């Protein structure tokens with residue numbers, strides 16, 4: 001067994017026995033991460049990604065050689081301040097509910113003329129290459145820091161996305177019959193050393209989880225977007241990898257964002 005397989009085996013085991021086998025060490029990993037966050041709180045490396053995103057937003061690019069400063073994120077052309085705190089939302093021009101990343105995709109394709117497949121082929125940063133759409137997401141999200149999450153479900157399409165997202169969250173399938181809720185609907189559980197937020201019934205957990213993404217992952221040395229976070233959890237669930245910015249991912253994001261309403265957006269965050 002390699003380390004990865006061992007981790008997986010431990011994870012499955014810990015799910016089966018409900019964490020009872022974990023003797024609580026005096027200082028938990030969560031404590032250490034909290035300490036670490038405290039230590040570097042005036043300088044989260046995610047800020048570099050935000051800066052990269054800002055540069056990309058303002059610099060003419062793509063075949064059309066235009067910047068994204070005319071991109072409408074829901075609050076008018078070019079308005080980034082507070083936009084993320086109200087997303088996902090319904091957009092009349094595309095007739096779709098869009099999260100931040102799918103909306104950036106729209107702007108990059110329609111304004112800048114970049115082929116969609118070029119962006120969606122590698123939408124996430126890797127240690128070999130940065131991802132423009134991911135850095136842009138960090139920048140825009142950062143412009144909602146300190147603002148209250150206020151995702152409206154007034155529009156019937158948003159309400160529908162919310163309901164679909166909720167169903168996906170609780171839908172069990174795959175080789176282990178897991179749903180998101182298998183891991184994220186009980187308080188005080190952990191996999192390996194990670195606390196699992198109870199996003200179904202703890203408002204506080206749902207808010208803390210959602211408002212801390214995008215986030216710099218210390219273990220990966222990369223800033224990760226929310227679509228990435230969902231992708232990685234679909235993987236943990238042993239589901240097929242979802243299509244980037246697909247309706248299912250946007251529905252799930254809508255469900256989770258609405259569950260975070262009322263909390264101050266605190267990202268881009270910092271994770272182990």
Ligand code: HEC
Pocket residue numbers: 169178179180181182183184191194195196197208209210212229230233234236237252256271272
């Ligand atoms: C097999 C268990 C498992 C399943 C199933 C699972 N997750 Fe996760 N999830 C985790 C773990 C473990 C973490 C923490 C990961 C880390 O720190 O690396 C996590 C973290 C998250 C986070 C970030 C929480 C935070 O505070 O940073 C979100 C959001 C999330 N999951 C959403 C989902 C969604 C949506 C689904 C269903 C598509 C899902 N998860 C399915 C195990 C799971």
